[in-house]
Amino acid sequence: MIKDLTIVVDGVGRRAAPYGITLAAMLEATVSAVSVLPLVPFQTFAQSEIRYDLVVAAEQDAREQAAAAVEAVAKAAREAGIPCETSAICTSAPLAPLRLAGFVHLSDLAVIEQADEAAPKPADAYLDTLLFQGARPVLMVPYNQLAPPRFSCAVVAWDGSAPAARALGDALPLLRRMARVELVSVTDEPVPEATRRRAIRHLARHGIEATVEVIPGGVPVGEALLSHVSDRGADLLVMGAYGHSRLREAILGGTSRTILASMTVPVLMSR
Known part of the structure; x- marks a missing residue:
């Protein structure tokens, strides 16, 4: 049974969340919305001689963007009457995929939007992580998907x-x-x-x-x-x-x- 459904979002893609929420409603499942926005290591800024306050501001912006992405899913889930938990993964780039893989280990299905080479988005980088380290099935939703889930x-x-x-x-x-x-x-x-x-x-x-x-x-x-x-x-x-x-x-x-x-x-x- 699918009772615990994770939706991976980034604040840019627009198809995974509505599809996943509708699917969760059909399956009477709970949604976990997770956003992954890796932080640029401080050493990178230091080498570029960027001021520390700008580094702090950049990290804060990333955290706020990640939080806003999952909160948007939570709001849509609440409106649909679906229980929803949220998690924002903001850590260094090498650790972010591992954190995401560990997150979906305790899920029945991960939902993510298809990558669009013409309009790349942050979540595109994590599809192979989900497949090869997440140990759970992955449902990819086309970036032009408008129809809700159907079962014909x-x-x-x-x-x-x-x-x-x-x-x-x-x-x-x-x-x-x-x-x-x-x-x-x-x-x-x-x-x-x-x-x-x-x-x-x-x-x-x-x-x-x-x-x-x-x-x-x-x-x-x-x-x-x-x-x-x-x-x-x-x-x-x-x-x-x-x-x-x-x-x-x-x-x-x-x-x-x-x-x-x-x-x-x-x-x-x-x-």
């Missing part, structure tokens, strides 16, 4: 790997609410009928009616998945996060650039 169709990227299995398991609370669930493999190899039946039986035991779909290879996996999501009118894409390198080289054998840049629906990722 979910596409699950499935290749039989451990990350794909983890993502499937983490997504079960959401998949149970879907009218239609598709396990999708992008491959030129035939999927054994026994494997199809077992996958369908496994999800049926969780009250989920699912089908297994195979997309022929020959096109990049990311493009194939996004095209299928569009064709099906899906509301959610579920996929595993792979590897130990940085995110853009690590998901589904290198399809992350396509998925992260071109996603049109929320994407739940797990590792």
Whole structure:
């Protein structure tokens, strides 16, 4: 069950909070709003010969911005009747990601807005931290997402790997609410009928009616998945996060650039 939902905000992004709050209402979950704004080390200012009072003022501005970001979420949550806790992480840049990872360890799901290369924002820097150190599933909301959460169709990227299995398991609370669930493999190899039946039986035991779909290879996996999501009118894409390198080289054998840049629906990722 998803009962403790963390929303990562920065005062710039505008999509994660409303989507996460509405989702929390549907799931009868509590929201934790966390803002991460790393402080510039004093040594950096010292080397630039910037006055100490300006350093103090810059740090105070960062703390106030972080506090305002989470308070905005708390206000929206209260208006929606959702319990909300707030936390502002303001510490040195090397420690900030570790603090965030530790925070989401005690959460069921982390929600963050998709990075926009055309308009970077502070929270963009923490997606790989959430995936590879947070140890919890991450739901990315498109930066142009206007629609509230819907549960008509979910596409699950499935290749039989451990990350794909983890993502499937983490997504079960959401998949149970879907009218239609598709396990999708992008491959030129035939999927054994026994494997199809077992996958369908496994999800049926969780009250989920699912089908297994195979997309022929020959096109990049990311493009194939996004095209299928569009064709099906899906509301959610579920996929595993792979590897130990940085995110853009690590998901589904290198399809992350396509998925992260071109996603049109929320994407739940797990590792």
